[in-house]
Amino acid sequence: xxxxxxxxxxxxxxxxxxxxxxxRSLDFQATTMFWYRQFxxxxxxxxxxxxxxxxxxxxxxxxxxxxxxxxxxxxxxTLTVTSAHPEDSSFYICSALGTxxxxxxxxxxFGEGSRLTVL
Amino acid sequence: xxxxxxxxxxxxxxxEAFLTINCTYTxxxxxxxxxxxxxxxxxxxxxxxxxxxxxxxxxxxxxxxYRKETTSFHLEKGSVQVSDSAVYFCALxxxxxxxxxxxxxxxxxxx
Numbered sequence: 001x002x003x004x005x006x007x008x009x010x011x012x013x014x015x016x017x018x019x020x021x022x023x024r025s026l027d028f029q030a031t032t033m034f035w036y037r038q039f040x041x042x043x044x045x046x047x048x049x050x051x052x053x054x055x056x057x058x059x060x061x062x063x064x065x066x067x068x069x070x071x072x073x074x075x076x077x078t079l080t081v082t083s084a085h086p087e088d089s090s091f092y093i094c095s096a097l098g099t100x101x102x103x104x105x106x107x108x109x110f111g112e113g114s115r116l117t118v119l
Numbered sequence: 120x121x122x123x124x125x126x127x128x129x130x131x132x133x134x135e136a137f138l139t140i141n142c143t144y145t146x147x148x149x150x151x152x153x154x155x156x157x158x159x160x161x162x163x164x165x166x167x168x169x170x171x172x173x174x175x176x177x178x179x180x181x182x183x184x185y186r187k188e189t190t191s192f193h194l195e196k197g198s199v200q201v202s203d204s205a206v207y208f209c210a211l212x213x214x215x216x217x218x219x220x221x222x223x224x225x226x227x228x229x230x
Contacts, residue, residue, distance in 0.1 A: 007163065021126065043222045044163075044208065049128055084143050097216060108153070108210075110163040 003027055004096050006111025013084055014119055021079045021114045023094030029074035030096035035067075039111070048094040050077045084118045090113050121146040123210050130197055132228050139193040142183075142209035150213040152176075152185050152192040157206045157223070161170035166194075166207070197219045204228045 003026040023033060023090050033050045048056040048069050056069035066088075068080040078095075081088055092114045098107035126141040144152065151170045155163040167176030169185035169192065176183050181196045192209060209221040 032220070041222075044220045046217070046220075049217060095163070095218075107213070108165070110155075112161040113160075 004094065004109045004111045006094055006114055009112055010115040012117045012119065013075075015085055016083055017075070018080055018082045019084055019116060021092055021116075023077045023079070023082075023096070023111050025075045025096045025109070028096075028098055030077075030098070031074060032097040033071060033077040034095045034097075034108075035069060035077075035079050036092055036093045036095070037110075044093070047079075051089060081116065084116070086118045089116055089118045121150065121211060121213055121219040123209050123211055123219050123221035125207075127224070128206075129227050131226075132226070134201055134228055134230055135198045136228075138194070138196040138199045138203075138226065140207055140209075140226070142192045142194065142221060144154050144190050144192065144211050144219075146190075146211055146213050147214055147220075148213055149187075150211040152183070153191070153210040153212070154181070154183055154194050155208040155210060155220075157208065159205070163208060199226070199228045201228045207224075216218035 002005050005024045007022045031052045035047045036044045047060050047062045050056045050059045050069050050071040052071045057077040058064045071077040097110050122145045124143050153168045154166040156166045157163045167178040169176040172187035174185045183192050183194045193230045206223045206225050210218050212218045
């Protein structure tokens with residue numbers, strides 16, 4: 001099946017630094033990718049929808065200048081947490097919309113997640 | 120807008136017990152419905168899906184039937200194992216291709 005790889009799987013950084021997380025679709029082209037943040041009580045919060053070659057669409061309340069999303073190719077989207085602070089510590093998950101399936105279904109493939117800890 | 124409501128967890132069961140995790144949804148049109156599973160420290164994996172009314176998705180002994188009349192997609196398994204301990208997410212995807220997830224239900228299975 002389709003594979004989405006996320007890197008790094010965990011990262012620890014100092015407050016004020018920037019961290020980049022990569023999301024790659026390994027065996028298919030993903031025109032649309034999603035970035036989620038997962039809070040301790042398990043809920044997934046959609047941060048933004050990333051479409052290849054265009055600006056990401058951010059959900060309400062998500063700071064676009066803080067969470068920079070770039071989707072420069074059909075197989076790679078990146079999330080950069082700029083000037084990270086301890087409250088940004090979280091589990092970030094990407095997913096890619098596959099091209100298989102009939103119209104209206106879609107297949108959503110998830111990365112392994114990235115655990116960010118800001119000291 | 121679209122929404123998914125899952126039963127609150129955690130659900131705690133003994134091995135070989137019957138499992139039901141309720142999921143209801145609100146959506147316009149005819150969305151596709153999904154169950155995802157997340158094992159500790161990992162990302163989400165597709166468990167099963169159904170794309171139209173009365174479809175039954177099944178995988179690894181889990182089943183869920185797309186019930187349009189009750190707008191439900193309850194997850195069931197006849198005999199759970201310790202290895203089924205995970206968080207389960209119900210989700211839908213409509214014509215916008217932006218998925219909507221429930222809050223997740225934690226399942227804990229004791230030996």
